[in-house]
Amino acid sequence: MAAEEQKLDLIANNMANMNTVGYKFQDAFVQEMSQVDDDGKNVQINPAGSYVASTSRNFTQGAIASTGNSLDVAINGDGFFEVTLPDDTTGYTRGGQFSVDANGSLVTKDGNKVYPDVTVPPDTTSITINTSGQISALKNDGTTQVLGSFELAKFINPGGLTDEGGGIFKPNANSGDPVVDAPGNQGIGTLQQGYTEGSNVDLSTEMLKMMLTQRSYEMNTKVLQTTDQMMSLANGIKR
Amino acid sequence: MDNGIRISADAMTVKMQQHEITAQNTANIDTDYYKSKDLFFVDMDDGAPQTVETTDFSSGPVRNTGNPLDVTLGKNYFLKAEDGSGSAYYIKDGRLSMNSSGELTFQGMKILNTSGTSIKINSLSGFKITKNGSCMENNEVVGKLDIVQAGASARIVPQDNGAFKIDDDGVAAPAGYSLITQGMREGSNVNRVNEMIKMVNTLNSYEANQKLIQANDDAVEKAIAEFGKF
Helix, strand or coil, X not given: CXXXXXXXXXXXXXXXXXCXXXXXXXXXXXXXXXXXXXXXXXXXXXXXXXXXXXXXXXXXXXXXXXXXXXXXXXXXXXXXXXXXXXXXXXXXXXXXXCEECCCCEEECCCCCEECCCXXXXXXXXXXXXXXXXXXXXXXXXXXEEEEEECCEEECCCHHHCEEEECCEEECCCCCCCCEEEXXXXXXXCEEEECEEECCCCCHHHHHHHHHHHHHHHHHHHHHHHHHHHHHHHHHCCCC | CHHHHHHXXXXXXXXXXXXXXXXXHHHCCCCCCCCCEEEEEECCCCCCCEEEEEECCCCCCEEEXXXXXXXXXXXXXXXXXXXXXXXXXXXXCCECEECCCCEEEECCEEEEECCCCECECCCCCCEEECCCCEEEECCEEEEEECEEEECCCCCEEECCCCCEEECHHHEECCCCCCCCEECEEECCCCCHHHHHHHHHHHHHHHHXXXXXXXXXXXXXXXXXXXXXXX
Protein backbone atom coordinates (compact mmCIF):
# COMPACT_ATOMS: atom_id res chain seq x y z
CA MET A 1 0.00 0.00 0.00
CA ALA A 2 2.92 2.34 0.70
CA ALA A 3 4.06 1.79 -2.88
CA GLU A 4 0.58 2.68 -4.18
CA GLU A 5 0.63 5.87 -2.08
CA GLN A 6 3.98 6.90 -3.54
CA LYS A 7 2.64 6.26 -7.03
CA LEU A 8 -0.38 8.46 -6.28
CA ASP A 9 1.96 11.26 -5.18
CA LEU A 10 3.79 11.11 -8.51
CA ILE A 11 0.53 11.03 -10.46
CA ALA A 12 -0.79 14.03 -8.49
CA ASN A 13 2.41 15.95 -9.18
CA ASN A 14 2.23 15.11 -12.88
CA MET A 15 -1.37 16.32 -13.05
CA ALA A 16 -0.56 19.51 -11.12
CA ASN A 17 2.14 20.28 -13.68
CA MET A 18 0.01 19.66 -16.75
CA ASN A 19 0.48 23.23 -17.89
CA THR A 20 4.04 23.85 -16.70
CA VAL A 21 6.31 24.79 -19.60
CA GLY A 22 9.00 22.21 -20.19
CA TYR A 23 7.70 19.78 -17.50
CA LYS A 24 8.61 16.14 -18.03
CA PHE A 25 6.34 13.59 -16.36
CA GLN A 26 7.61 11.20 -13.70
CA ASP A 27 6.99 7.52 -13.50
CA ALA A 28 7.49 5.10 -10.66
CA PHE A 29 9.51 1.95 -11.29
CA VAL A 30 7.75 -0.52 -9.02
CA GLN A 31 9.40 -3.82 -8.28
CA GLU A 32 8.50 -6.88 -6.30
CA MET A 33 10.25 -7.00 -2.97
CA SER A 34 11.37 -10.36 -1.75
CA GLN A 35 14.36 -12.11 -0.32
CA VAL A 36 15.35 -15.37 -1.96
CA ASP A 37 17.24 -18.22 -0.29
CA ASP A 38 18.54 -20.84 -2.69
CA ASP A 39 20.50 -23.73 -1.26
CA GLY A 40 20.91 -25.43 -4.61
CA LYS A 41 18.01 -27.81 -4.06
CA ASN A 42 15.19 -25.89 -2.48
CA VAL A 43 14.29 -22.28 -3.10
CA GLN A 44 12.75 -20.36 -0.26
CA ILE A 45 11.17 -17.07 -1.24
CA ASN A 46 10.41 -14.67 1.59
CA PRO A 47 7.89 -12.28 0.09
CA ALA A 48 7.80 -8.66 1.17
CA GLY A 49 5.29 -6.98 -1.14
CA SER A 50 6.27 -4.33 -3.62
CA TYR A 51 8.19 -1.08 -3.50
CA VAL A 52 9.03 1.93 -5.62
CA ALA A 53 12.57 1.02 -6.69
CA SER A 54 13.16 4.33 -8.42
CA THR A 55 11.40 7.17 -10.15
CA SER A 56 12.31 8.35 -13.60
CA ARG A 57 11.52 11.26 -15.85
CA ASN A 58 10.16 10.67 -19.31
CA PHE A 59 11.86 12.99 -21.76
CA THR A 60 9.60 12.65 -24.79
CA GLN A 61 8.91 15.92 -26.58
CA GLY A 62 6.07 18.09 -25.29
CA ALA A 63 3.72 19.87 -27.71
CA ILE A 64 5.02 23.21 -29.00
CA ALA A 65 2.65 26.14 -28.80
CA SER A 66 2.94 29.66 -30.13
CA THR A 67 3.03 32.45 -27.54
CA GLY A 68 4.09 35.38 -29.69
CA ASN A 69 6.59 36.28 -26.99
CA SER A 70 9.96 36.91 -28.64
CA LEU A 71 11.91 35.67 -25.64
CA ASP A 72 10.06 32.34 -25.48
CA VAL A 73 12.12 29.61 -27.14
CA ALA A 74 11.08 25.99 -27.62
CA ILE A 75 13.50 23.13 -28.36
CA ASN A 76 12.24 20.96 -31.17
CA GLY A 77 14.06 17.66 -30.65
CA ASP A 78 16.77 16.49 -28.22
CA GLY A 79 18.86 18.73 -26.02
CA PHE A 80 18.79 21.06 -23.04
CA PHE A 81 19.52 24.77 -22.54
CA GLU A 82 22.62 25.40 -20.42
CA VAL A 83 22.20 27.74 -17.48
CA THR A 84 24.47 29.00 -14.71
CA LEU A 85 22.98 28.20 -11.31
CA PRO A 86 23.32 30.47 -8.23
CA ASP A 87 26.23 28.31 -6.98
CA ASP A 88 28.08 28.87 -10.28
CA THR A 89 27.62 25.28 -11.47
CA THR A 90 25.98 24.45 -14.80
CA GLY A 91 22.43 23.19 -14.89
CA TYR A 92 20.40 21.91 -17.83
CA THR A 93 16.78 22.68 -18.55
CA ARG A 94 14.11 22.43 -21.27
CA GLY A 95 12.26 25.48 -19.97
CA GLY A 96 12.73 28.23 -22.53
CA GLN A 97 10.87 31.23 -21.08
CA PHE A 98 13.59 33.89 -21.04
CA SER A 99 13.72 37.53 -20.03
CA VAL A 100 16.32 40.26 -19.64
CA ASP A 101 17.30 41.10 -16.06
CA ALA A 102 18.28 44.49 -14.62
CA ASN A 103 21.90 44.00 -15.75
CA GLY A 104 20.90 43.21 -19.30
CA SER A 105 21.68 39.49 -18.97
CA LEU A 106 19.47 36.91 -20.66
CA VAL A 107 18.00 34.81 -17.84
CA THR A 108 15.47 32.01 -17.35
CA LYS A 109 12.17 32.28 -15.51
CA ASP A 110 13.98 31.48 -12.24
CA GLY A 111 16.63 34.12 -12.83
CA ASN A 112 19.42 31.72 -13.85
CA LYS A 113 21.72 33.20 -16.47
CA VAL A 114 21.89 31.55 -19.84
CA TYR A 115 25.29 29.95 -20.49
CA PRO A 116 27.30 31.19 -22.31
CA ASP A 117 26.45 34.70 -21.06
CA VAL A 118 24.35 36.86 -23.32
CA THR A 119 24.11 40.59 -22.65
CA VAL A 120 21.35 42.62 -24.29
CA PRO A 121 22.32 46.26 -24.92
CA PRO A 122 19.86 48.88 -23.57
CA ASP A 123 19.14 50.39 -26.99
CA THR A 124 17.66 47.15 -28.34
CA THR A 125 14.32 47.37 -30.11
CA SER A 126 13.79 43.67 -30.80
CA ILE A 127 15.61 40.35 -30.53
CA THR A 128 15.72 37.59 -33.14
CA ILE A 129 16.72 34.01 -32.41
CA ASN A 130 17.17 31.73 -35.39
CA THR A 131 16.71 27.95 -35.46
CA SER A 132 20.47 27.40 -35.03
CA GLY A 133 20.47 29.46 -31.85
CA GLN A 134 22.06 32.68 -33.02
CA ILE A 135 20.79 35.68 -31.03
CA SER A 136 20.78 39.08 -32.73
CA ALA A 137 19.45 42.46 -31.60
CA LEU A 138 17.90 45.15 -33.77
CA LYS A 139 19.02 48.46 -32.31
CA ASN A 140 17.39 51.89 -32.18
CA ASP A 141 19.67 53.17 -34.91
CA GLY A 142 18.59 50.43 -37.30
CA THR A 143 21.78 48.37 -37.05
CA THR A 144 21.85 44.69 -36.14
CA GLN A 145 24.27 43.29 -33.58
CA VAL A 146 24.92 39.59 -33.00
CA LEU A 147 24.78 39.08 -29.24
CA GLY A 148 25.81 35.46 -29.05
CA SER A 149 24.45 31.99 -29.59
CA PHE A 150 22.53 29.36 -27.70
CA GLU A 151 24.39 26.09 -27.18
CA LEU A 152 22.38 22.99 -26.37
CA ALA A 153 23.62 19.94 -24.48
CA LYS A 154 22.69 16.39 -25.42
CA PHE A 155 23.01 13.35 -23.12
CA ILE A 156 23.16 9.72 -24.17
CA ASN A 157 20.87 8.78 -21.30
CA PRO A 158 18.73 11.78 -20.27
CA GLY A 159 16.65 9.43 -18.10
CA GLY A 160 19.70 9.11 -15.86
CA LEU A 161 20.10 12.84 -15.16
CA THR A 162 19.92 14.03 -11.55
CA ASP A 163 16.64 15.83 -10.92
CA GLU A 164 17.38 19.10 -9.11
CA GLY A 165 13.74 20.20 -9.18
CA GLY A 166 12.25 23.23 -10.89
CA GLY A 167 13.01 21.72 -14.28
CA ILE A 168 16.79 21.83 -13.70
CA PHE A 169 18.84 18.68 -14.32
CA LYS A 170 22.47 17.83 -13.71
CA PRO A 171 24.63 15.15 -15.32
CA ASN A 172 26.09 12.19 -13.44
CA ALA A 173 27.69 8.81 -14.16
CA ASN A 174 24.36 7.37 -15.36
CA SER A 175 23.47 10.05 -17.83
CA GLY A 176 26.82 10.38 -19.50
CA ASP A 177 28.68 13.63 -20.16
CA PRO A 178 26.97 16.51 -21.96
CA VAL A 179 27.68 16.79 -25.67
CA VAL A 180 27.44 20.53 -26.34
CA ASP A 181 26.89 22.02 -29.78
CA ALA A 182 24.80 24.45 -31.75
CA PRO A 183 21.16 23.49 -32.27
CA GLY A 184 20.86 21.31 -35.36
CA ASN A 185 24.33 19.74 -35.10
CA GLN A 186 25.05 16.14 -33.99
CA GLY A 187 21.37 15.24 -33.75
CA ILE A 188 20.60 18.08 -31.35
CA GLY A 189 17.19 19.71 -31.77
CA THR A 190 16.55 23.13 -33.28
CA LEU A 191 15.06 26.22 -31.67
CA GLN A 192 11.79 27.97 -32.36
CA GLN A 193 11.44 31.56 -31.21
CA GLY A 194 8.03 32.69 -30.02
CA TYR A 195 7.02 29.18 -28.96
CA THR A 196 7.07 27.26 -25.69
CA GLU A 197 7.24 23.50 -25.18
CA GLY A 198 4.30 22.33 -23.11
CA SER A 199 4.48 19.58 -20.52
CA ASN A 200 4.45 16.02 -21.87
CA VAL A 201 1.79 14.93 -19.36
CA ASP A 202 -1.11 13.07 -20.93
CA LEU A 203 -4.08 13.71 -18.67
CA SER A 204 -6.05 10.61 -19.69
CA THR A 205 -3.05 8.35 -18.97
CA GLU A 206 -2.57 9.94 -15.54
CA MET A 207 -6.31 9.59 -14.75
CA LEU A 208 -6.19 5.90 -15.73
CA LYS A 209 -3.07 5.35 -13.60
CA MET A 210 -4.82 7.05 -10.69
CA MET A 211 -7.93 4.85 -10.95
CA LEU A 212 -5.87 1.65 -11.15
CA THR A 213 -3.72 2.71 -8.22
CA GLN A 214 -6.78 3.44 -6.08
CA ARG A 215 -8.39 0.07 -6.88
CA SER A 216 -5.17 -1.75 -6.11
CA TYR A 217 -4.86 0.10 -2.82
CA GLU A 218 -8.42 -0.98 -2.01
CA MET A 219 -7.68 -4.60 -2.82
CA ASN A 220 -4.61 -4.56 -0.60
CA THR A 221 -6.72 -3.30 2.31
CA LYS A 222 -9.02 -6.30 1.79
CA VAL A 223 -6.02 -8.61 2.06
CA LEU A 224 -4.98 -6.82 5.22
CA GLN A 225 -8.47 -7.24 6.69
CA THR A 226 -8.45 -10.95 5.87
CA THR A 227 -5.07 -11.42 7.52
CA ASP A 228 -6.49 -9.71 10.57
CA GLN A 229 -9.48 -12.06 10.59
CA MET A 230 -7.22 -15.09 10.27
CA MET A 231 -5.05 -13.97 13.14
CA SER A 232 -8.14 -13.38 15.21
CA LEU A 233 -9.29 -16.94 14.44
CA ALA A 234 -5.91 -18.32 15.45
CA ASN A 235 -6.09 -16.38 18.70
CA GLY A 236 -9.59 -17.75 19.22
CA ILE A 237 -8.46 -21.39 19.27
CA LYS A 238 -7.94 -21.10 22.98
CA ARG A 239 -11.13 -19.82 24.51
CA MET B 1 -7.36 -36.76 18.74
CA ASP B 2 -3.92 -35.30 19.12
CA ASN B 3 -3.31 -36.46 15.57
CA GLY B 4 -6.49 -34.64 14.57
CA ILE B 5 -5.28 -31.45 16.18
CA ARG B 6 -1.89 -31.78 14.47
CA ILE B 7 -3.49 -32.26 11.06
CA SER B 8 -5.76 -29.23 11.48
CA ALA B 9 -2.90 -27.10 12.79
CA ASP B 10 -0.77 -28.09 9.78
CA ALA B 11 -3.67 -27.21 7.50
CA MET B 12 -3.97 -23.77 9.11
CA THR B 13 -0.25 -23.17 8.64
CA VAL B 14 -0.57 -24.12 4.98
CA LYS B 15 -3.56 -21.81 4.57
CA MET B 16 -1.60 -18.95 6.12
CA GLN B 17 1.17 -19.68 3.62
CA GLN B 18 -1.39 -19.52 0.80
CA HIS B 19 -2.64 -16.21 2.18
CA GLU B 20 0.91 -14.81 2.26
CA ILE B 21 1.20 -15.61 -1.42
CA THR B 22 -2.16 -13.98 -2.12
CA ALA B 23 -0.91 -10.93 -0.20
CA GLN B 24 2.30 -10.86 -2.27
CA ASN B 25 0.34 -11.18 -5.52
CA THR B 26 -2.09 -8.43 -4.48
CA ALA B 27 0.76 -6.15 -3.41
CA ASN B 28 2.13 -6.58 -6.92
CA ILE B 29 -1.15 -6.33 -8.78
CA ASP B 30 0.14 -3.22 -10.56
CA THR B 31 3.82 -4.12 -10.79
CA ASP B 32 4.75 -4.38 -14.46
CA TYR B 33 6.10 -7.76 -15.55
CA TYR B 34 5.25 -9.35 -12.18
CA LYS B 35 4.63 -13.08 -12.46
CA SER B 36 2.02 -14.32 -10.02
CA LYS B 37 2.89 -17.04 -7.55
CA ASP B 38 0.74 -19.91 -6.40
CA LEU B 39 0.87 -22.78 -3.98
CA PHE B 40 0.75 -26.22 -5.50
CA PHE B 41 -0.70 -28.85 -3.15
CA VAL B 42 0.43 -32.46 -3.05
CA ASP B 43 -1.96 -34.69 -1.11
CA MET B 44 -0.33 -36.57 1.72
CA ASP B 45 -2.06 -39.62 3.16
CA ASP B 46 -1.37 -38.81 6.74
CA GLY B 47 -1.75 -35.13 7.14
CA ALA B 48 -2.07 -31.72 5.61
CA PRO B 49 -1.00 -31.38 1.95
CA GLN B 50 2.65 -30.69 1.17
CA THR B 51 3.15 -27.44 -0.66
CA VAL B 52 5.38 -26.27 -3.48
CA GLU B 53 5.50 -22.65 -4.52
CA THR B 54 5.15 -22.15 -8.27
CA THR B 55 5.49 -19.14 -10.54
CA ASP B 56 3.14 -18.52 -13.43
CA PHE B 57 5.18 -17.24 -16.36
CA SER B 58 2.27 -16.34 -18.63
CA SER B 59 2.41 -12.88 -20.12
CA GLY B 60 0.49 -10.09 -18.49
CA PRO B 61 -1.70 -7.71 -20.52
CA VAL B 62 0.43 -5.64 -22.89
CA ARG B 63 0.06 -1.91 -23.44
CA ASN B 64 1.70 0.62 -25.70
CA THR B 65 4.14 3.01 -24.00
CA GLY B 66 6.03 4.33 -27.00
CA ASN B 67 9.24 4.05 -24.95
CA PRO B 68 11.96 2.54 -27.19
CA LEU B 69 13.52 0.93 -24.13
CA ASP B 70 10.38 -1.07 -23.23
CA VAL B 71 10.11 -4.60 -24.66
CA THR B 72 7.80 -7.56 -24.26
CA LEU B 73 9.14 -11.06 -24.91
CA GLY B 74 6.37 -13.63 -24.82
CA LYS B 75 5.82 -16.51 -22.40
CA ASN B 76 8.88 -18.55 -21.38
CA TYR B 77 11.36 -16.34 -23.25
CA PHE B 78 14.14 -14.47 -21.43
CA LEU B 79 16.86 -11.99 -22.34
CA LYS B 80 20.39 -12.88 -21.29
CA ALA B 81 22.40 -10.41 -19.25
CA GLU B 82 25.51 -10.34 -17.12
CA ASP B 83 26.41 -8.33 -14.06
CA GLY B 84 29.67 -6.56 -13.22
CA SER B 85 31.36 -9.80 -12.14
CA GLY B 86 30.35 -11.74 -15.24
CA SER B 87 27.55 -13.85 -13.69
CA ALA B 88 24.76 -14.72 -16.09
CA TYR B 89 21.20 -13.65 -15.37
CA TYR B 90 18.00 -14.06 -17.33
CA ILE B 91 15.62 -11.17 -17.69
CA LYS B 92 11.84 -11.30 -18.04
CA ASP B 93 11.24 -7.68 -17.02
CA GLY B 94 11.35 -5.61 -20.20
CA ARG B 95 11.88 -2.17 -18.62
CA LEU B 96 15.35 -1.63 -20.05
CA SER B 97 17.69 1.32 -19.54
CA MET B 98 20.92 2.65 -20.93
CA ASN B 99 24.10 3.37 -19.06
CA SER B 100 26.42 6.30 -19.68
CA SER B 101 28.37 4.32 -22.32
CA GLY B 102 25.22 3.80 -24.35
CA GLU B 103 24.94 0.08 -23.49
CA LEU B 104 21.54 -1.54 -23.00
CA THR B 105 21.07 -2.49 -19.36
CA PHE B 106 18.57 -3.79 -16.84
CA GLN B 107 19.13 -2.81 -13.21
CA GLY B 108 22.80 -2.21 -13.96
CA MET B 109 23.28 -5.57 -15.71
CA LYS B 110 24.38 -5.45 -19.36
CA ILE B 111 22.04 -7.08 -21.86
CA LEU B 112 23.98 -9.47 -24.10
CA ASN B 113 23.84 -10.05 -27.84
CA THR B 114 24.25 -13.43 -29.53
CA SER B 115 28.05 -12.97 -29.48
CA GLY B 116 28.04 -12.59 -25.71
CA THR B 117 28.92 -8.88 -25.62
CA SER B 118 26.89 -5.81 -24.74
CA ILE B 119 24.78 -3.81 -27.17
CA LYS B 120 25.85 -0.22 -27.64
CA ILE B 121 23.87 2.57 -29.26
CA ASN B 122 24.55 6.27 -29.78
CA SER B 123 21.08 7.69 -29.44
CA LEU B 124 17.57 6.51 -28.69
CA SER B 125 15.94 8.37 -31.55
CA GLY B 126 17.08 5.97 -34.29
CA PHE B 127 16.95 2.80 -32.15
CA LYS B 128 14.72 -0.02 -33.31
CA ILE B 129 14.38 -3.66 -32.28
CA THR B 130 12.92 -5.99 -34.90
CA LYS B 131 10.59 -8.88 -34.06
CA ASN B 132 13.38 -11.47 -34.01
CA GLY B 133 15.59 -9.43 -31.70
CA SER B 134 17.89 -7.62 -34.13
CA CYS B 135 18.87 -4.19 -32.82
CA MET B 136 19.11 -1.47 -35.42
CA GLU B 137 20.35 2.07 -35.20
CA ASN B 138 19.28 4.20 -38.15
CA ASN B 139 18.66 1.04 -40.18
CA GLU B 140 22.10 -0.44 -39.50
CA VAL B 141 22.29 -3.63 -37.43
CA VAL B 142 24.25 -3.13 -34.22
CA GLY B 143 23.66 -6.53 -32.64
CA LYS B 144 21.08 -9.24 -32.05
CA LEU B 145 19.55 -9.82 -28.62
CA ASP B 146 20.35 -13.22 -27.09
CA ILE B 147 16.82 -14.48 -26.42
CA VAL B 148 16.50 -17.87 -24.77
CA GLN B 149 13.70 -20.21 -23.88
CA ALA B 150 13.58 -22.08 -20.59
CA GLY B 151 13.19 -25.85 -20.99
CA ALA B 152 10.17 -27.59 -19.48
CA SER B 153 12.16 -28.96 -16.55
CA ALA B 154 14.48 -25.97 -16.11
CA ARG B 155 14.99 -24.73 -12.60
CA ILE B 156 14.15 -21.02 -12.72
CA VAL B 157 15.10 -19.16 -9.53
CA PRO B 158 14.05 -15.55 -8.98
CA GLN B 159 16.84 -13.27 -7.75
CA ASP B 160 16.67 -10.23 -5.50
CA ASN B 161 17.42 -7.85 -8.39
CA GLY B 162 14.32 -8.75 -10.40
CA ALA B 163 16.14 -11.12 -12.77
CA PHE B 164 16.28 -14.93 -12.76
CA LYS B 165 18.95 -17.58 -12.70
CA ILE B 166 18.34 -20.69 -14.77
CA ASP B 167 20.57 -23.77 -14.64
CA ASP B 168 22.61 -23.86 -17.83
CA ASP B 169 21.16 -26.91 -19.47
CA GLY B 170 17.72 -25.43 -19.00
CA VAL B 171 18.03 -22.81 -21.70
CA ALA B 172 18.09 -22.97 -25.45
CA ALA B 173 17.95 -20.41 -28.21
CA PRO B 174 14.60 -20.89 -29.89
CA ALA B 175 14.50 -21.24 -33.66
CA GLY B 176 12.20 -19.01 -35.63
CA TYR B 177 11.51 -16.69 -32.71
CA SER B 178 9.75 -13.48 -33.63
CA LEU B 179 7.75 -12.29 -30.66
CA ILE B 180 9.71 -9.39 -29.23
CA THR B 181 7.86 -6.08 -29.38
CA GLN B 182 9.52 -2.72 -28.74
CA GLY B 183 7.60 0.15 -27.18
CA MET B 184 5.20 -2.04 -25.24
CA ARG B 185 5.07 -3.12 -21.63
CA GLU B 186 3.53 -6.13 -19.93
CA GLY B 187 1.45 -5.53 -16.86
CA SER B 188 1.28 -7.80 -13.85
CA ASN B 189 -0.27 -11.18 -14.70
CA VAL B 190 -2.12 -11.34 -11.38
CA ASN B 191 -5.81 -12.05 -11.85
CA ARG B 192 -7.74 -9.91 -9.36
CA VAL B 193 -10.84 -12.12 -9.30
CA ASN B 194 -8.81 -15.31 -8.76
CA GLU B 195 -6.89 -13.77 -5.87
CA MET B 196 -10.10 -12.59 -4.22
CA ILE B 197 -11.67 -16.05 -4.57
CA LYS B 198 -8.52 -17.72 -3.23
CA MET B 199 -8.58 -15.32 -0.30
CA VAL B 200 -12.22 -16.09 0.55
CA ASN B 201 -11.58 -19.85 0.27
CA THR B 202 -8.46 -19.58 2.40
CA LEU B 203 -10.33 -17.70 5.10
CA ASN B 204 -13.18 -20.24 5.13
CA SER B 205 -10.77 -23.14 5.19
CA TYR B 206 -8.78 -21.50 7.98
CA GLU B 207 -11.95 -21.00 10.00
CA ALA B 208 -13.14 -24.57 9.37
CA ASN B 209 -9.83 -25.97 10.59
CA GLN B 210 -9.90 -23.71 13.61
CA LYS B 211 -13.34 -25.06 14.53
CA LEU B 212 -12.04 -28.62 14.12
CA ILE B 213 -9.18 -27.92 16.52
CA GLN B 214 -11.65 -26.53 19.02
CA ALA B 215 -13.88 -29.58 18.59
CA ASN B 216 -10.93 -31.91 19.14
CA ASP B 217 -9.88 -29.88 22.13
CA ASP B 218 -13.38 -30.16 23.58
CA ALA B 219 -13.31 -33.92 23.02
CA VAL B 220 -9.99 -34.22 24.85
CA GLU B 221 -11.33 -32.11 27.67
CA LYS B 222 -14.39 -34.35 27.90
CA ALA B 223 -12.16 -37.40 27.91
CA ILE B 224 -10.14 -36.01 30.79
CA ALA B 225 -13.12 -34.71 32.74
CA GLU B 226 -15.75 -37.44 32.19
CA PHE B 227 -13.92 -40.68 31.51
CA GLY B 228 -11.47 -40.00 34.27
CA LYS B 229 -14.26 -39.69 36.82
CA PHE B 230 -14.11 -42.10 39.62
